[in-house]
Amino acid sequence: MQEKIFRYPGFFFQSRTLRRYPKPVAAHLLGYVGEVDDKIISEKPYYQMGDYIGISGVEAAYEDYLRGQKGVSIYTVDVHNRIVGHFAGGVLDTTPTLGNDLVLGIDLELQEYGENLMKNKIGSIVAIDPSTGEILMIVNSPTYDPNLLVGRVRAKNYHKLLFASGKPLFNRAIMSKYPPGSTFKMANGMIGLQEGVIQPSSAFPCAGGYHFGGIKVGCHSHSSPLDLVHAVQNSCNAYFCNVFRRIIDNPKYNSTLEGFNVWREYMLSMGFGRKLGSDQPHELSGNIPTPEYYDKYFGKNRWKSLTIISLSIGQGEIGITPLQLANYGATIANRGWYYIPHIIREIKGLPEIPEKYRQKQYTKISKENYEYMVEGMELAVTGGTARIAQLDSIIVCAKTGTAQNPGKDHSIFLSFAPKNNPKIAIAVIVENGGFGATYAGPIASLCMEKYLTDTIKRPDLELRMMNANLLKPEPKKANDAQN
Ligand SMILES: [Zn+2]
Numbered sequence: 001m002q003e004k005i006f007r008y009p010g011f012f013f014q015s016r017t018l019r020r021y022p023k024p025v026a027a028h029l030l031g032y033v034g035e036v037d038d039k040i041i042s043e044k045p046y047y048q049m050g051d052y053i054g055i056s057g058v059e060a061a062y063e064d065y066l067r068g069q070k071g072v073s074i075y076t077v078d079v080h081n082r083i084v085g086h087f088a089g090g091v092l093d094t095t096p097t098l099g100n101d102l103v104l105g106i107d108l109e110l111q112e113y114g115e116n117l118m119k120n121k122i123g124s125i126v127a128i129d130p131s132t133g134e135i136l137m138i139v140n141s142p143t144y145d146p147n148l149l150v151g152r153v154r155a156k157n158y159h160k161l162l163f164a165s166g167k168p169l170f171n172r173a174i175m176s177k178y179p180p181g182s183t184f185k186m187a188n189g190m191i192g193l194q195e196g197v198i199q200p201s202s203a204f205p206c207a208g209g210y211h212f213g214g215i216k217v218g219c220h221s222h223s224s225p226l227d228l229v230h231a232v233q234n235s236c237n238a239y240f241c242n243v244f245r246r247i248i249d250n251p252k253y254n255s256t257l258e259g260f261n262v263w264r265e266y267m268l269s270m271g272f273g274r275k276l277g278s279d280q281p282h283e284l285s286g287n288i289p290t291p292e293y294y295d296k297y298f299g300k301n302r303w304k305s306l307t308i309i310s311l312s313i314g315q316g317e318i319g320i321t322p323l324q325l326a327n328y329g330a331t332i333a334n335r336g337w338y339y340i341p342h343i344i345r346e347i348k349g350l351p352e353i354p355e356k357y358r359q360k361q362y363t364k365i366s367k368e369n370y371e372y373m374v375e376g377m378e379l380a381v382t383g384g385t386a387r388i389a390q391l392d393s394i395i396v397c398a399k400t401g402t403a404q405n406p407g408k409d410h411s412i413f414l415s416f417a418p419k420n421n422p423k424i425a426i427a428v429i430v431e432n433g434g435f436g437a438t439y440a441g442p443i444a445s446l447c448m449e450k451y452l453t454d455t456i457k458r459p460d461l462e463l464r465m466m467n468a469n470l471l472k473p474e475p476k477k478a479n480d481a482q483n
Pocket residue numbers: 206208209219220222235236237238239
């Protein structure tokens with residue numbers, strides 16, 4: 001071709017690289033590249049028409065490392081447009097440099113396993129190594145084969161995926177916000193301890209729930225009264241309603257507003273209601289409501305702790321992303337600190353990963369107060385609501401959650417293991433999956449078992465989870481059929 005191309009003015013050779021994914025997993029976290037448009041070129045003069053750029057995931061976050069540096073060669077051509085040599089002996093040429101190879105902390109086997117468990121379900125799994133902040137897996141379901149967004153077929157496939165049912169392009173793990181349900185109780189319990197409005201021994205009665213001034217927050221049956229650790233173990237709603245009211249109505253503060261702002265600051269310090277700053281682009285901040293929101297909704301000075309009591313059990317206006325939930329698990333596992341969660345483990349050629357991922361972030365809760373939550377979560381597994389998470393010879397700590405929403409409840413599970421020197425913290429959300437222990441619990445537990453022991457001793461449970469199809473329409477009731 002090189003000899004003949006002079007016959008085709010306007011045509012020239014251009015080589016390009018194409019991504020290839022040997023395993024069709026981890027689509028959202030890896031992201032994809034696409035051709036630059038006018039807007040990108042006007043903002044970033046480095047790029048020229050025809051260049052490719054990372055648009056999402058690792059491709060976007062580490063574009064500057066992955067792309068390397070373009071080189072320039074200026075040639076002299078003859079009258080037939082054939083290259084005869086470098087212009088001016090090549091003094092104006094620059095050498096291109098290769099991009100850096102990246103090593104990710106993702107455990108490929110675990111990632112694949114999680115994606116298989118989440119088939120035919122909608123939701124997300126995020127697992128973090130608490131000791132490093134490295135993300136071990138990010139599962140979004142439904143997902144897609146990353147090979148679909150490579151090369152010429154990209155535009156066509158992108159359009160298809162954009163309108164596919166279940167929104168497979170949507171990165172739920174970092175963008176979707178869910179009410180955390182009962183997994184939020186530890187956060188409220190710790191704030192109560194830190195503020196001194198409860199002691200670990202403080203006990204509150206529960207008679208089928210919390211009843212006050214016409215407000216009723218129901219609870220399931222359990223022994224009563226319970227202290228803090230056992231309230232976590234049994235997930236008592238009444239207990240945390242009491243704790244929450246003491247935090248907000250603390251006489252130390254002058255108003256509901258002041259008490260609420262103190263509560264809110266603690267929540268922000270735990271990584272809720274703000275972006276964590278991970279290396280997954282497009283991360284959203286979830287929601288910890290502001291006083292302004294309630295002022296607007298109820299009127300200024302017209303809301304009290306009782307008005308917003310559902311925050312005590314992780315319902316109401318709170319929205320937590322799966323990434324934030326997993327990070328909260330890692331923080332409990334570490335008894336009070338976390339590294340900003342990140343995908344990257346190593347940038348080849350550089351001595352270290354960016355500094356922000358190497359700095360410990362501390363919450364406003366002391367280590368001692370975290371210990372009580374660890375105890376409660378351990379008891380939840382040995383004899384409470386999270387028994388599904390038990391593993392042979394490994395002490396697991398966990399908490400179930402069931403999040404009310406307009407449809408069927410979301411199934412939520414938060415856990416970490418082992419109790420001492422934790423190696424994995426994991427958050428699972430299965431939309432419309434019912435109780436936390438129904439789907440999210442078993443899926444989290446199987447992932448931990450796989451990661452920590454490399455064998456699954458509960459093949460029946462594994463099979464049941466893999467085969468569970470929550471996308472099937474509900475079987476019609478007899479009455480419906482008659483209609
Ligand atoms: Zn209760």
